[in-house]
Amino acid sequence: MKNILLIYIEIFITIQTITGQDLDRRIVFPDVKDYKTLKCDFHIHTVFSDGLVWPSIRVDEAVRDGLDAIALTEHIEYQPHLEDIPNPDRNRSYEIAKQAAKAHGLIVVHGTEITRKLPPGHANAIFVTDVNKIHVDDAEASYQAARDQGAFIFWNHPNWMAQQKDGVPVLTDFHKKLINNDLLHGIEVVNDLTFSAEALQLASENGLTAIGTSDIHGLIDYQYALSEGGHRPVMLVFAKERTEAAIKEALFAGRTVSWFKDLLVGNEKTLRVLVDASIQTKNKGYIGDTEILQLELKNISDAIFYLNNISPYTFYDQGEIIVLKPQSSILLKILSTKGDRTSVPLTFSILNAIHGLQQELSINLDLN
Amino acid sequence: MKNILLIYIEIFITIQTITGQDLDRRIVFPDVKDYKTLKCDFHIHTVFSDGLVWPSIRVDEAVRDGLDAIALTEHIEYQPHLEDIPNPDRNRSYEIAKQAAKAHGLIVVHGTEITRKLPPGHANAIFVTDVNKIHVDDAEASYQAARDQGAFIFWNHPNWMAQQKDGVPVLTDFHKKLINNDLLHGIEVVNDLTFSAEALQLASENGLTAIGTSDIHGLIDYQYALSEGGHRPVMLVFAKERTEAAIKEALFAGRTVSWFKDLLVGNEKTLRVLVDASIQTKNKGYIGDTEILQLELKNISDAIFYLNNISPYTFYDQGEIIVLKPQSSILLKILSTKGDRTSVPLTFSILNAIHGLQQELSINLDLN
Amino acid sequence: MKNILLIYIEIFITIQTITGQDLDRRIVFPDVKDYKTLKCDFHIHTVFSDGLVWPSIRVDEAVRDGLDAIALTEHIEYQPHLEDIPNPDRNRSYEIAKQAAKAHGLIVVHGTEITRKLPPGHANAIFVTDVNKIHVDDAEASYQAARDQGAFIFWNHPNWMAQQKDGVPVLTDFHKKLINNDLLHGIEVVNDLTFSAEALQLASENGLTAIGTSDIHGLIDYQYALSEGGHRPVMLVFAKERTEAAIKEALFAGRTVSWFKDLLVGNEKTLRVLVDASIQTKNKGYIGDTEILQLELKNISDAIFYLNNISPYTFYDQGEIIVLKPQSSILLKILSTKGDRTSVPLTFSILNAIHGLQQELSINLDLN
Amino acid sequence: MKNILLIYIEIFITIQTITGQDLDRRIVFPDVKDYKTLKCDFHIHTVFSDGLVWPSIRVDEAVRDGLDAIALTEHIEYQPHLEDIPNPDRNRSYEIAKQAAKAHGLIVVHGTEITRKLPPGHANAIFVTDVNKIHVDDAEASYQAARDQGAFIFWNHPNWMAQQKDGVPVLTDFHKKLINNDLLHGIEVVNDLTFSAEALQLASENGLTAIGTSDIHGLIDYQYALSEGGHRPVMLVFAKERTEAAIKEALFAGRTVSWFKDLLVGNEKTLRVLVDASIQTKNKGYIGDTEILQLELKNISDAIFYLNNISPYTFYDQGEIIVLKPQSSILLKILSTKGDRTSVPLTFSILNAIHGLQQELSINLDLN
Numbered sequence A, B, C, D: 001m002k003n004i005l006l007i008y009i010e011i012f013i014t015i016q017t018i019t020g021q022d023l024d025r026r027i028v029f030p031d032v033k034d035y036k037t038l039k040c041d042f043h044i045h046t047v048f049s050d051g052l053v054w055p056s057i058r059v060d061e062a063v064r065d066g067l068d069a070i071a072l073t074e075h076i077e078y079q080p081h082l083e084d085i086p087n088p089d090r091n092r093s094y095e096i097a098k099q100a101a102k103a104h105g106l107i108v109v110h111g112t113e114i115t116r117k118l119p120p121g122h123a124n125a126i127f128v129t130d131v132n133k134i135h136v137d138d139a140e141a142s143y144q145a146a147r148d149q150g151a152f153i154f155w156n157h158p159n160w161m162a163q164q165k166d167g168v169p170v171l172t173d174f175h176k177k178l179i180n181n182d183l184l185h186g187i188e189v190v191n192d193l194t195f196s197a198e199a200l201q202l203a204s205e206n207g208l209t210a211i212g213t214s215d216i217h218g219l220i221d222y223q224y225a226l227s228e229g230g231h232r233p234v235m236l237v238f239a240k241e242r243t244e245a246a247i248k249e250a251l252f253a254g255r256t257v258s259w260f261k262d263l264l265v266g267n268e269k270t271l272r273v274l275v276d277a278s279i280q281t282k283n284k285g286y287i288g289d290t291e292i293l294q295l296e297l298k299n300i301s302d303a304i305f306y307l308n309n310i311s312p313y314t315f316y317d318q319g320e321i322i323v324l325k326p327q328s329s330i331l332l333k334i335l336s337t338k339g340d341r342t343s344v345p346l347t348f349s350i351l352n353a354i355h356g357l358q359q360e361l362s363i364n365l366d367l368n
Helices: A002-019 A055-064 A092-104 A139-148 A173-180 A197-206 A244-253 A268-278 B002-019 B055-064 B092-104 B139-148 B173-180 B197-206 B244-253 B268-278 C002-019 C055-064 C092-104 C139-148 C173-180 C197-206 C244-253 C268-278 D002-019 D055-064 D092-104 D139-148 D173-180 D197-206 D244-253 D268-278
Strands: A036-041 A069-072 A107-115 A122-126 A152-155 A186-191 A209-213 A234-239 A256-260 A263-266 A279-286 A292-299 A305-309 A321-324 A328-335 A346-356 A359-365 B036-041 B069-072 B107-115 B122-126 B152-155 B186-191 B209-213 B234-239 B256-260 B263-266 B279-286 B292-299 B305-309 B321-324 B328-335 B346-356 B359-365 C036-044 C069-072 C107-115 C122-126 C152-155 C186-191 C209-213 C234-239 C256-260 C263-266 C279-286 C292-299 C305-309 C321-324 C328-335 C346-356 C359-365 D036-041 D069-072 D107-115 D122-126 D152-155 D186-191 D209-213 D234-239 D256-260 D263-266 D279-286 D292-299 D305-309 D321-324 D328-335 D346-356 D359-365
Touching: A036 A244, A055 A069, A055 A092, A069 A092, A092 A107, A107 A139, A107 A244, A122 A139, A139 A152, A139 A173, A152 A209, A152 A244, A186 A197, A186 A256, A186 A263, A197 A209, A197 A346, A209 A234, A209 A256, A209 A263, A234 A244, A234 A268, A256 A268, A263 A268, A268 A279, A268 A346, A268 A359, A292 A321, A321 A328, B036 B244, B055 B069, B055 B092, B069 B092, B092 B107, B107 B139, B107 B244, B122 B139, B139 B152, B139 B173, B152 B209, B152 B244, B186 B197, B186 B256, B186 B263, B197 B209, B197 B346, B209 B234, B209 B256, B209 B263, B234 B244, B234 B268, B256 B268, B263 B268, B268 B279, B268 B346, B268 B359, B292 B321, B321 B328, C036 C107, C036 C122, C036 C209, C036 C244, C055 C069, C055 C092, C069 C092, C092 C107, C107 C139, C107 C244, C122 C139, C139 C152, C139 C173, C152 C209, C152 C244, C186 C197, C186 C256, C186 C263, C197 C209, C197 C346, C209 C234, C209 C256, C209 C263, C234 C244, C234 C268, C256 C268, C263 C268, C268 C279, C268 C346, C268 C359, C292 C321, C321 C328, D036 D244, D055 D069, D055 D092, D069 D092, D092 D107, D107 D139, D107 D244, D122 D139, D139 D152, D139 D173, D152 D209, D152 D244, D186 D197, D186 D256, D186 D263, D197 D209, D197 D346, D209 D234, D209 D256, D209 D263, D234 D244, D234 D268, D256 D268, D263 D268, D268 D279, D268 D346, D268 D359, D292 D321, D321 D328
Parallel strands: A036 A069, A069 A107, A152 A186, A186 A209, A263 A346, B036 B069, B069 B107, B152 B186, B186 B209, B263 B346, C036 C069, C069 C107, C152 C186, C186 C209, C263 C346, D036 D069, D069 D107, D152 D186, D186 D209, D263 D346
Antiparallel strands: A036 A234, A107 A122, A122 A152, A234 A256, A256 A263, A279 A292, A292 A328, A305 A321, A305 A346, A346 A359, B036 B234, B107 B122, B122 B152, B234 B256, B256 B263, B279 B292, B292 B328, B305 B321, B305 B346, B346 B359, C036 C234, C107 C122, C122 C152, C234 C256, C256 C263, C279 C292, C292 C328, C305 C321, C305 C346, C346 C359, D036 D234, D107 D122, D122 D152, D234 D256, D256 D263, D279 D292, D292 D328, D305 D321, D305 D346, D346 D359
16 A cells, blocks of 8 residues: 555656646645644635635535635624625524535534724634624623633734734734633734734744634635645644544644645744654665765655755755755755765755744754 | 737746746846846767767757757767767867758857866867867867867866765866966856856856856757756856857856756856846835835746845745746735835845855845 | 737647646637627526525636626525525525626626426526516416516526436427417527537427526536636627627527537537638648648637548548647648649538537638 | 556546646557557668667657667668768667667667659668668669568658659559569558558558658657657557567558557558557446436547547437547446437447548447
């Protein structure tokens, strides 16, 4: 069976070399040490708030994208289709999706979007049991009602230019109070077509989980230009098993990495765990009788890696930047004279693996 | 006419977005300030030494690649096909190519490869008039005979693992003497499938012109995997006009940049001139009433650019690394609060524009 | 301006040669003699009956596909989303789409689907003014109510295996009565993923207009595998101008061709008009001093043409079947000895241009 | 192992669906009943006559194309490179290729081209032992010298417009004499970019083997536009085993099919054997409780098949022409009412499988 998998991988490498994109849109990341890697999107709209599709389409899109879990998070307070969809029950979207998801094994997490001006702005509450009970006037009371149901709550698009003209999120006293009262657990660092390094910094400094979502209203295929090789934003959650409970535990524990365009965004520890699982190295020995050492790097994930060599070694056929494409391999040929035959320590900065404001992950590659 | 060109460019952007490769294999780089950008390959073999094609095939390949000038540089001393091609006239290869090139306007420079052990190793002499006269026993005498014909002489693949086991070129006293005696003017920093940062450093420190060549023996299409999006190594020469004489002047003046895989290799000044011509910027103003400033970057060259942001600004939908694909545009959305509305200085390191050992070009983008 | 268009066409030919598909999904057919060629889809569902998207998504899809006109045709009687969308007004779908279409110049025709068992089965009434008035118990009365509003009425998927186990449509006395009473004007020969040669035969024998529709319920992109080069079924309507009134006139006059996968389906006259406009011929003269005559065939439509040579001439580099790809040209080299230098009559059967049961269009190509 | 092969095939089907071309240029046809299917090209030039590459490049091209056997067939009498390659030994080309082919298991057949005006025109003699002995003045004597070495001799490009202005081959008395004297055994029906139905007819009427060759002088990749999905002309030889002797036996026995662009050209019997092996059918039963029968057609060859339905059955989602792409499957949904549940005989004309002037292969598909 291993051989078959190898063949698959080799062929897809060939395909991607030529087309530059994955023929199969299912998003693939390897499991990491001790955890399953679950692909999640917990910010999604349908016709039950201001989205433009029936919940079952969201299930179809998620299944095609290979997701493990989604949450439909309709605005409680913003209901532009009210004339045609007057049903006051705010749980309908979840119920329909849940039913549609059954055949596919897709996990549907019950959620909603609490929609207010800044502060506190918009927030998603997921792992709730009855959205109708969260539909109350006072913002904090609304958060509390969600929390009473056991919710994980995260601040949506804190960088949103419609609410924050300079795109720089500001953590107000209101937010700090929410955090202190166990009413705010995460913050979006990726939302739809945007990424906020400042939000990531806030997450790091305030113990919030870094969240990435699509916030899709129209169609995934159009919004993220899938036909041109794009992909939806997706949050990788490192969970003990593939269950809703395990996802919830992982979110509270902060074990996430968001994949947005070419970027991987998370805290330093989760990023490192993901990269360790994604990039496999193999010492291929010296070329003939030369002092040129060959190291194979194999990327078994759908992410690209931009590696910037910051060690004193140079390469026989590369500059300092090494581009390791999705699901592909490269062979580094290292001019090893400055090391010795037993130790050639290489250090790379991964320019697209970000864990804070101007902070990128550094890795040491194991040559043994 | 301008409009037609714009349409062409837009369509090719679309194509490249989707296929990730250029449908038309002709290599395109813009002219630079004060100079024509001529695409050259001055290290090529045919059946007249140890190559495997007739000279006219080399012309065909060069025309398809959109080159301006080539030199066929047969080994004077290494003639494995001698049994079948006993003609002692070492100018035949040039003569046949010259004839074949006429119809295409391709410049064919007369050249040869002087083939010795290290030191001095292999060297190409180009702009010669009669290769037969260079066919002498003593290495230095051979260089002198070429120089007497007005040759520009460069050291081939100084990093070649067959001659230098660690891949690190060493400038011997012999080489220094050649340089002092005006018998060595350039050094290959790119040869076939290899790049040598150390050779580039030697070029910089010893006033040698940095040279990039294919050293092709088989077929260009196979050796550089053109069907998978590859390209032959090519040296851009910045010449006053599109003539052999102007190319010669430019080579002696050191005005070259070599394009190898994703790398642009040259001295700092020529690299900067090329990048200035290749990346066009346009201030697209603030988004609505926000503080988010839009800057369009348009790459009108076939090179990719890996830009690493080293200024204090962040972006609304990008991390620190900006990948500017060949013949394409991107729109940077700059969180500008740290600047003021009249000045938002951005600085990037271009990770794949190399002018020395671990030295990459830095650029400041003009927002006006 | 002509030159720009030519460039566009040439480039897209190149693209299609390589990728085998159109990068731009907009469907392109030329206008024909005396008429505009309008691309229409008059059988579409949304959440307002058993479809899965909001009406504005249908507008978005149609605009991306380059359509000129659509009709949303919700089932009057079949309302599976009634629990959530209880609004009894059957015109809502049309009203929302109409509003969304304004910005794009897309024509939205008011329509509905009258949904009954066989006979008469399902039927669409389009060009209506108030669907609510058509919502009556008796089938014929329903048709009459639609007709009273000026409707054009067509029989949907008469081949539907769910209603007709052998896939062969049967024209019952009920249908004949409807026809005689001016209550049935068209019949679907193409519906979704099916084509019915028998329905086309019925159209021809009973003076019904041949109709082709998508009958889309989910997403166009998924249902017709657009990422693999598929296209939605589309009905070309040959109208005096690009207005709703002109479309209506053309439908009653039977001027349609439906494009389904590789097939063009219509009556012989409309098919011929379309082919005449789509395939341009150019006599390129004899090759040198030979008797081999060159004829360029240029296809300026998105349809492929499978031409089967049924004249006594043979070709220098082709067999009897000539495949003329979308938006591309081929050069026929005709061994002309059997003709004379002024007349070389070629006759082709177009295997994918169908106007009845086992009846394909034949064309004579004009060499002058 | 079978499973791995199946996976390969499935993946390549997917690739071809999307890209419309084979990523791997190796030409693939299945073995047929009782015979190996060997891919051969027995008309090739190098620098040793008027070709433009060294013989080893021909080996490289053939290996990349997945060929089993080639013959380098230099003109004995036409030697434009004589000034540089004066070696009078006409066997050199063969010897060099033979040596280069060893590592790849490619069979190199010894051959040559006897180059005369019409009649008899050009002819290839293959399976010879010493070309120098064939280098005699008299044409017939030259043929006889080749035959004395055991040669299989075929008439090259009898349709060549440079020798035959109307492109129609004429079998002269000279040719008839050659045939009668066992000095002419085959005739090219495919040469380079041309196909001759008339030559095929001559083959059929005169007991000559139908031959297809590239007659390549430049590069295979350029001449047949491989980057745009083209392929070199190739002759399939149905041999008892993969040996030179078996190929020779098969050629004298007339067991060939030539693959040229989209065409398969041969005699009726060999064509049928190839099609039987290439198209696999599978009865997939009736859809649900309907009368619509499903038949899977699976094409395990690199040829496309244009099937024209000439039986009285129609299809639920197809017209009369069925395009079965290379290495892919389609599912026919047959309206079976006219048959009975045990017998639904389908007959197709394969429009691109040609065995004579306006004669195409007809096949009956087995539904059991």
